[in-house]
Amino acid sequence: MADRRVPSGKAGPEAGEALHLGGPPPPSRAQQVREILGKLGQLAGVRGGLIVTPDGFVITADLPPPISAEELAALGATLGRELELGMDRLARGTFRTAFFSTDGGAIFLGGSPIGFVILLGDAGAEPAAVSPALQEAVARLEGFWKVQ
Numbered sequence: 001m002a003d004r005r006v007p008s009g010k011a012g013p014e015a016g017e018a019l020h021l022g023g024p025p026p027p028s029r030a031q032q033v034r035e036i037l038g039k040l041g042q043l044a045g046v047r048g049g050l051i052v053t054p055d056g057f058v059i060t061a062d063l064p065p066p067i068s069a070e071e072l073a074a075l076g077a078t079l080g081r082e083l084e085l086g087m088d089r090l091a092r093g094t095f096r097t098a099f100f101s102t103d104g105g106a107i108f109l110g111g112s113p114i115g116f117v118i119l120l121g122d123a124g125a126e127p128a129a130v131s132p133a134l135q136e137a138v139a140r141l142e143g144f145w146k147v148q
Contacts, residue, residue: 032144033114034060036137040117043133045125047105051141052077053115067120076118080109097134099127110134112141 027035033051040049041062050061050069056077061069083095100107106121108130117137121130 029144030060033141036140037062037117040119040133040137043119043125043130045106045121046108046130047120047122049117049119050076051112051115051117054081057115059114063120072118072120076107076109076116079107080111080116080118083109084111096138097131099131101127108134110138112138114141117141 037049037051037060040046048061048063048067050063050073051059052073053059054077056070056074058069058073061073063069063072079098079100080095083098087095095111097108097110100109103123105123106125106127108119108121108125108127110117117134119130119134
């Protein structure tokens, strides 16, 4: 049924139309962001993660104790911002994802429209498995961020 204008103060039934609710409301952006992070946290070798703004403000986090969300957010945002600036200076396109590894674990970093997705991996985290999932998560963030 096409939309039609109804004078202010007139409810749907008063205007001669039935009120259709059509099922549950779509999930909010906040819920979608938490779901994305939750799915990434289920990957083998991923201990937790967070999504932060470009300046390091924590949007959502799911990290094991004693990992500090604020400290990891600051580190991830700094690394992400430096990668963005470096890619810009080299005229290499847009920064998408990065992987940093030590003997004790790894950090996976993805650039998104709202900031950065940061995943904390243990020593067994496989970049071949985590990186594509991170890229998919970033694409999902881009998709629903532009639509709403």
